[in-house]
Amino acid sequence: MAGEPIDKVYVGNINVSARRARDLLLGKLKLGEVVDWATTFSLWPVHLLTSCCGAEFAATWSPRFDAEQYGALPWISPRQTNFIIIEGTITRKMACALRITYEQMPLPKFVIAMGACALDGGLFYNSYNIVKPWEVVPIDVYIPGCPPPPEGLARAILQIRKSIREKKLASKWLIEGWRPDKKYVTPKDDVCKWWRP
Amino acid sequence: MSLESLAEEVKKVLGGFAKEVAWRKGYLEVLVETANVVEAAEKLKSIGLDHVKSVTAVDYPKESKIRVTYHASSYSREDLMGVIVGLSVDLPRDNPEMPSLISVWDGSVEFQEREVYEFFGVSFKGHPDLRPLLLIQELAEKKVLRKDFIVKEESIYEGVPFKYD
Numbered sequence A: 001m002a003g004e005p006i007d008k009v010y011v012g013n014i015n016v017s018a019r020r021a022r023d024l025l026l027g028k029l030k031l032g033e034v035v036d037w038a039t040t041f042s043l044w045p046v047h048l049l050t051s052c053c054g055a056e057f058a059a060t061w062s063p064r065f066d067a068e069q070y071g072a073l074p075w076i077s078p079r080q081t082n083f084i085i086i087e088g089t090i091t092r093k094m095a096c097a098l099r100i101t102y103e104q105m106p107l108p109k110f111v112i113a114m115g116a117c118a119l120d121g122g123l124f125y126n127s128y129n130i131v132k133p134w135e136v137v138p139i140d141v142y143i144p145g146c147p148p149p150p151e152g153l154a155r156a157i158l159q160i161r162k163s164i165r166e167k168k169l170a171s172k173w174l175i176e177g178w179r180p181d182k183k184y185v186t187p188k189d190d191v192c193k194w195w196r197p
Numbered sequence B: 001m002s003l004e005s006l007a008e009e010v011k012k013v014l015g016g017f018a019k020e021v022a023w024r025k026g027y028l029e030v031l032v033e034t035a036n037v038v039e040a041a042e043k044l045k046s047i048g049l050d051h052v053k054s055v056t057a058v059d060y061p062k063e064s065k066i067r068v069t070y071h072a073s074s075y076s077r078e079d080l081m082g083v084i085v086g087l088s089v090d091l092p093r094d095n096p097e098m099p100s101l102i103s104v105w106d107g108s109v110e111f112q113e114r115e116v117y118e119f120f121g122v123s124f125k126g127h128p129d130l131r132p133l134l135l136i137q138e139l140a141e142k143k144v145l146r147k148d149f150i151v152k153e154e155s156i157y158e159g160v161p162f163k164y165d
Helices: A014-028 A031-040 A053-060 A092-104 A116-120 A150-167 A169-176 B003-014 B037-046 B106-120
Strands: A083-087 A110-114 A141-143 B018-024 B027-032 B051-060 B065-073 B085-092 B097-099 B123-125
Touching (some): A031 A150, A031 A169, A053 A110, A083 A092, A141 A150, B003 B018, B003 B027, B065 B106
Parallel strands (some): A083 A110, B097 B123
Antiparallel strands (some): B065 B085
């Protein structure tokens, strides 16, 4: 190699190399399963407490129920999380904040809607100032109840882990660029037009 | 301080401004004219009622008026700390306008007047930042806490519409 310019790199055909690398990683080494396995044990929810279900959220991570045993740790910044638990009512101004938080999170990301208000309005079904969360972000698991007990939230986390492993949600979204159940989720795109400062 | 002596003091300090001084379930309510409300508030502040606990409004559609009430109380005079004095103004319902009391009780009325503005459509002249606080702009234009804004109700029996008394 002596005497050659150091800025030259010999890679051959880059498309062939990329295809070979993809076949090796996805076919032989089964990288997708590794991604799914790793995602199930690192579902970190972001702190987005909007309503009274937040009390049950706190109880779920308390020592008695200890949801951290599933690898879920509530974290501050949306840039370092991949999981939103919508706790209850979303008002029209909060819908914009929810959508911004969702857009800030890195792929793959999952959403749980918790409580009767997040399902269909609940107590505030005829209020002028709430939105349904499924109009704002795509939702994976719903938990009924007003409020749901901590066992319900723990079971929803187990359910989302199961569907990630079975449907390969994380690996297809991350490696192949699509999500198996993406066609069922149709959030609105203009949520932040509702709130004009 | 008993309510009787407070009523005497308030009557004395307000002079001819008070149209009506009444006790309503443990607090003292004073009704004044819209033109005199700033002077009346300054006189109430001069006896030690130095802040406002809440600003609220009531809609009377049959009498075609909106009554805006300021609940004033005190942090500085010890005998006035347990007392609430309501300073009320009657406004016409089709164009409710009154001078803002932010020049008198500055910090404590700022966001509460914004709240009355967005829910009842009362515009406060002289308020520096009159825009909706909790609602979005489209809902604030509908004046949602007035009595003629009806929300959809779910009836007990299916197919039978819900009726208000």
